[in-house]
Amino acid sequence: MIRVLLVDDHAMLRAGFRTILDSQPDITVVGEAATGADAVAQASALQPDVITMDVQMPDMDGIEATRRIVADPGVAAAIAIVTTFDRDDYLYQALDAGAAGFLLKNAGPEDLLTAVRALAAGDGMLSPEVTRRVLARFAQAPASASPAAVPPATAPAASTGWPELPEPLTEREAEVLELLADAQSNAEIAGALFIGEATVKTHVSRILQKLGARDRVQAVVIAHRRGLA
Incomplete structure (x- = not known):
């Protein structure tokens, strides 16, 4: 309930x-x-x-x-x-x-x-329209204005071509993050990647942990700030 x-x-x-x-x-x-x-x-x-x-x-x-x-x-x-x-x-x-x-x-x-x-x-x-407004604002803001303190991106990771994190994203987590950035729900992500919703939830939890984000919205903002999505 x-x-x-x-x-x-x-x-x-x-x-x-x-x-x-x-x-x-x-x-x-x-x-x-x-x-x-x-x-x-x-x-x-x-x-x-x-x-x-x-x-x-x-x-x-x-x-x-x-x-x-x-x-x-x-x-x-x-x-x-x-x-x-x-x-x-x-x-x-x-x-x-x-x-x-x-x-x-x-x-x-x-x-x-x-x-x-x-x-x-x-x-x-957030609706897709609102998501685009959020990303447009935070992607252009200086790092100090971000809703989370995010260290500058470093050299690309060899496995995914994405900036390194303390614990790099896997290729599957990278795919999930890209779909999160398109404001897709867990069900939509599961359908796009042909995996179960429970698996999507696990990937999202791991992404939040690795990015240091408190929720999906902040994860998308951080990902765009770091050039991850």
Whole structure:
């Protein structure tokens, strides 16, 4: 059962999200919060798997709440920013703060369900259009502006032709990373490479570990910064 915490200062929107999510046999809403500060407290107390987080709220905005929740070693929730505003500053600040997804409130119910399940499974949740905007921004940023401290690339590895890492990527991991960079899901990657989804998850976990990335979105950013994808 996927445990979800809803964070939004509009009670009607929370009620709508709860109705959609609680209608599913594999998802349950375990709590609600109307402010960022309450979200931080509820995340620690309820230990949800996924948090849907608004941006503009009284007391503490969703970006700062996300940053505090991600920094708490006692909370393992994946956070999806859900906002009315398709603004690049919100998107980039959310990713810098550690959000694993970005969804607009005009998305359909199926998009919300897909996002919750994707984040619970350890996947990122950015549309291809948003992914391209993220990569365009971070690929051109100086290293100090990256959301993760990434050492400069060194000489190409002999086996793959890719810059060396403390532990090099295998050829299969390289293929998986290329498909991650195209915003493909685990199921799509499995179909493209003719392997099982469980195998894809194993490869993704190894890629995150080798790149020092906290999630798939950051892995793609790091890969582009290093010239790996």
